[in-house]
Amino acid sequence: MTDQNAPSLFAAPPMAEQERMVEAILFAAFEPVTVADLSRRLPVGCDAAEALAHLRRRYEGRGVHVVKVGDAWAFRTAPDLGHLMRNEQVEVRKLSRAAIETLAIIAYHQPVTRAEIEEIRGVAVSRGTIDQLLELEWVRLGRRRMSPGRPVTFVVTEQFLDHFGLESARDLPGLRELRAAGLLDSRAMPGAPAGPDDDEPTVTPQSDLFQD
16 A cells, blocks of 8 residues: 655656746646646646746736736736737727626626526616627626525626736725726616715726726
8 A cells, every 4th residue: 555645756846947837837828727727737746836926926027927817827918018919900899788787797796696687787687688798708607596496696707807807806896996997977887886975886888897
């Protein structure tokens, strides 16, 4: 029987080499990579979390950063250099007001059912609106509620967080941030974060925040 507590017959690569391995994996990855996945891909004895921490520090202040997206990690352009990546030939598609309202409700109230979305908005949610958000991969199906009918819930995806540069849904802008960015108008939109001095703030549908 093998002694699982016995030291490995093969020494782990030096930390500098582990860091290079993590760098290569993140650079080539199509989607953000979790620490668990890094650990599975690195040689036995490697410390993926420590190698990742070293790599993050190495890229601080550079043109690209190692950023957390949900529970995973990826290379992303430094926020202040994002304007250099724009391609003027790309067609900008704006979401409908119904889609923006629905997305905002899901983002700020997740996990939320279709019935709850309709209750907050005060109107029915069309299948096309949900389908559009699912197609963009900004929304996905969550767990079913333990209630009559077992309705499905909706939550935002890591693609949504990645698109808007958020680590998690907890980093969504509050009322003050939305106002400072000029993303509020006088029309009432359900689902936006309310403050003690405001009734129902609303996100401007034409805002660049919801362009894709």
